[in-house]
Amino acid sequence: MSLQQTAARLRHRRRRPSFRAVGSEPDARFTFANERTFLAWNRTAIALIAAGLGIIQLLPEFALPGGRRLIGLPLIALGAFLAVASYWQWENNERALRLQQPLPASNLPRILAAAIALGALVAGILAAFPSHN
């Protein structure tokens, strides 16, 4: 997506009415399911943040200086991003439910899977370096 398209989408997002002002109240079970999904994403975010801090603070240093931060900081940043993105997703889902439209497709599972695979690859490479101690 180009920068202009992203900017246009953000402007559109800001201009549209609050989700509570559109459509009609959905089946309560759908509201609950949407909420549980949001909470599950947030628990995942906290797990990523905790893993990142644990890697930086608890692991012995890798042979490559700064290796712990190289894995840990992106994990923490991903956790913070997921917290924000899961809120957007919750709101978009709530809006679609109220308008009885199909739920918007989510990129979050793909982003999470790709990030974990990349993290494992980097961690594997770092661990393969011979350590000094």
Place this chain on the structure above:
Amino acid sequence: MKREPPDALGMVLATEAFDAGLAIERTFLAWNRMALAFMAAGGALLKLFPSMVASGARHFVGFSVLAFGGVLLGYSYPHYMMRRRVLAEGCPVTALGLVRVVALGTTALGAIAFILGLLPSPQ
């Protein structure tokens, strides 16, 4: 805690009649797990990272996260009971405020953790 009104049984049966999958109960449990995750994160900040920062700042951050989880845990049950009543009356159940508070809390925890991650770590 105040005892339930005499028509409580009728209300419960009505709730179960149109929520046979117990979605409301599973949502209550999800809120509980969320609160426990915050409390565990707060405890970990307090206990696992003694060398991280000056103890004053560490205690402030750790206890704040722990207290946030504690308040969420304490609120989850009254909120569940309130929602059951609201559901039985057929009123809207969206918890916009709580969802926003949790999204903000997790984001803030991530920001704090990122700053802590930049500080010097043990050898």
